[in-house]
Each structure stands twice: as C-alpha cells, then as structure tokens.
Amino acid sequence: MSASQKDFSLDGLFGVKGLDVVITGGGTGIGFYMAKGFAVNEAITHIVGRRQAKLEEAKAAILQLNSNAQVVIHTADISSRSEVTSLASSLSKVDVLINCAGVVFPDPPCTHLTPLPELQKALLSSPSETWSNTFQVNVESVFFLSVSLLHLLAVAPNGGRIINVSSIGSTMSDPNTHQPAYQSSKAAVNHLTRLLASKFREHGVRVNAISPGYFPSQMQDPNNPKSNLARSKELVPIHRGGEEEDAAGTAIWLASKAGSYVDGQVIPLSGGRDWGLGSQY
Template identity: 25%
Template sequence: MHVMDLFRLNGKVAIVTGGGSGIGRAITEGLVEAGANVVIASRKFETLKKVSEELSNQETRVLPVKCDLEKMEEINNLVKTTLEEFNDIHILVNNSGMTWGMSSLEYSEEKWDQIMRINLKAAFFLSQKVANYWVKNNKKGKILNISSTAGMGGIPEEFMPVPAYSASKAGLITLTKDLAVKWAKYGINVNAILPGFFRTRMTEFTFKKGLEKFVYSGIPLRREGNPDEIKAAALLLVSQASDYITGAILPVDGGMLAMVMNISFT
C-alpha cells in the first residue's frame, strides 16, 4: 500500500465532541480533508451549524448534533443519531472539555464535579457506548482522547489556577492506557494527544494577563502551536497509519514535556 493511502479516511465516519471550536474544529477540518464524514457535538448548536456549513462539501458531510455530555441520554442519542445518519462509526475523538479558574485553596465542589463529568466521565461513557457497537458488530475502531500537557504535572497557580482540569486530564491519560489494554482484543485502538500551548478560548486568559512570554520560555520551539500541527497528529492516530499503535500518549507541545526545567516565574 502506498504510504499516503494509509492516511486516507474516505468512507469513514467520525464523531468529534467539541468539534465546533479550537482544537476540536482543527481536528474536524483535518478529518474532512482526509475524506471522512464527521459528526460534531457540543451544547452550542449555532457554532456547530456554522462549522458544518463551512466544512461540508460534495464528497463529505459534517453533521452538527447538540449534545450535553453531562447527560447520559444525550450521549446515547449522539451515537444513535450518528448510526441513523451514516449507518456506521469508525472513529471517536473525545475532545470536549471545560476548565474553571479558582485558587486551589478555595476551589468549589460544584465546579470540580462538573469538570470531572465533562472531561473524564463523558469520555469514558461515550467510548463505552461506541465500543459496544463495535464489539457487537465485530468491527474495529479508533478512539482518540484529547488530554493536555497539564495532566502530566504541577503548574504554578498564577499561570493555571485549574486543579480540577489538570486532574481530569491526568485521569484521561491513564484511562487511555487502560482502555487500550482492555479493548485491544476487540481490535479497538485507543490513543491520546497531549496538546501544549495553542491559542484557544481556554488559553485566552494567558494572553490577557500577559503571561505568554513565560509560557514560551518553557517551550523549546519558543512559540504556540497552530491548527495544522494538531490536525496532522490527530490524523495519524485515527487512520490506518496507526494500526499498530495503541495506548500511545503523544505530546504535541513544541518540546515542553522534554525539558527538565520548565516555566520560570522569577
């Protein structure tokens, strides 16, 4: 097989949660460019609809589905709708996430629980739902979890006062490895990407506070990532090119995690 054919997704069907903005939108765009039909899901239907109109073309379709991932019935409906519209699922990208900034000494139980429900619980139960479809129908599939470099260690509070976010992303890393081991026998690959510093709604805080120079000091490439760089990594891990890759945790971070000494605030 020609190497470029390993990356083609013609005829494939993907679900991307949080596919209407930021990293999720970039991944959606990459999957469409590779030939996949994509179902994008979040609570913000108007944003999804706009992306659908921008990315759909004669060969591929982007279907917006309103979905509150805190509700199991809406997770079930997302899978049901995808199967009704496309009659199959080949790829699941768990990208949806939220964060909330507050001092770790004062962090609220309400926000902690909400972040865990969206960032970790929903990723598991949506994966479970899709995996059950694959197992019952003797099909193989690819799951890609979007975690974060924040899940790999501590971060100074003045930069990221988000303990629940970091904990949820760390949980997603271990969940990725665990499901990769448990579901390998079914032909299901489970991998994760750890984005570093990308300009998204979640990172706007950094720019507003003028902290980007401190962030860049902890990135060997001395810059933020761009959408093309995240969608290329995602394509690798959801395409045939990664058939022998499972349980992998891929940093897309400009070398941030490779540094022994990281961000300095002195």
C-alpha cells in the same frame, strides 16, 4: 495490488476517506481543527457540541474549505448520561471517536511563593462544584461515550479507534499554574486511556490520547498577553504555540493506517513543553 504488496502512498498510509469520525467539542478549538482536517480529507465528520449555532458556524467554515465535505451536526451535552445514550442511538456507523470536549474553571491564583496562610486559603476556596463538574465533563463523559459506542467501533472494517484529548497539564507540575481540578482530570484521562485500551483491544479497538500544549482556543486566547499561548515563544522549547495543522495531523495519523500499531499511548503535542516538570521553561 496483491496481498503481499504494501501501499506506501499517502492515501494508503494516511487516508481517512469514507471513515465516520465523531468529534465531541468539534465546533471550537482543537476539536474544530481536527474536524477540518478529517472533513477536508473526505471523512464523514460528525461534530458534537452543546451549542447548535457554534456547530452550524463550524460546518459553514468547513464547507468553505471543501464544498463537498460531509459534516453532520449533533447537538448534545455529553456531560448528561441520557444525552450520551441518545447520541449513541442516533449513530449507525463509527470508525473513529475523538473525545475532545472539555472544560476548565478558574481557581484563585497562587504559586509556591505564596505565603502559607494565603496559599492554604486560596487552595481551599476551590468550590466542590469545580471538581465535580470538571470530572463529569472531562473524564466521565469520555468513559461513558466510549463504552456506549463500543459495539459500533468493534465492527469498524479496519478496527475502531478512540482518540482522547488530554493536556500537558496532566503531567506538568509547574507551581505557577493554578488549575488543580483541570490538571487532575486530564491526568485521569491519561490513565483512563490505558484502561480502555486494555479492555477494548481484544475487540479490535485501539485507544490513544493526545496531550496538547498551547493552541488557540477558548482556554488559550492569543490576544491575551498573559496567556501561555501568547507567551509560547518563551515557554515552549521550539518557540511557538500549536497550530491547527499540528492538531489535525496528529489525529489523522492515529486514525489512519499510519498509526495502526499505536495503542494505549499518550502522545505529547506540545513543542517539548511537557519536558518542564518545574517552571524552568
């Protein structure tokens, strides 16, 4: 193919074969769905998590889909600066970094209809540790791991790519939800994405975020009838929750040639749910 010709084949546009893709939180939930998508499509998929057993379980499940898949396990607590440094030191090639690991801690329930004394009491009972631990995992780890791998991402043959996983909670202000620390941390991820994009672009590294809605995960149990995922038919404009392919496909698009003109953006992946800035959906 000459230099003037373009490759519009699926492999040319969406191919990720041979890319080294590092996914934090890759053993469960959305991170695992993305790991399956990359590994089945012949990327060298590095899954990072705190629990070795969960990572082994995820690797075995991926190998059942494609026995030739290349899956590398890294046990690390990315909320620890020293473990982030060790993880970065153990890697020699990174084309794509997906910051998917995240935590949410329960807060006392309250809504806009809660009487003032009870509302104030509920909000003030949110422990300070909830805020510090949430931001440490959801925001600080994204920053420090991204910066720690910058030297590898900057020499990726077709440009490095960072994909941060945010949440529709970062932009929604539904008064019926009660996760102020989590939602604030994900709003911080959105802005951190834009900040890193502005600093990294001259080094050939693109930074974007995906803002998922309701997907099966440890945070959204489809068997719990009160979970937003179980109620997705009524809450989500397209009347369903997110599926594994939705998460994997969006990440592959951003990591591949097809998404190479996207930078500093937060991509909603919520079936339109993020439109609802109140409780109307």
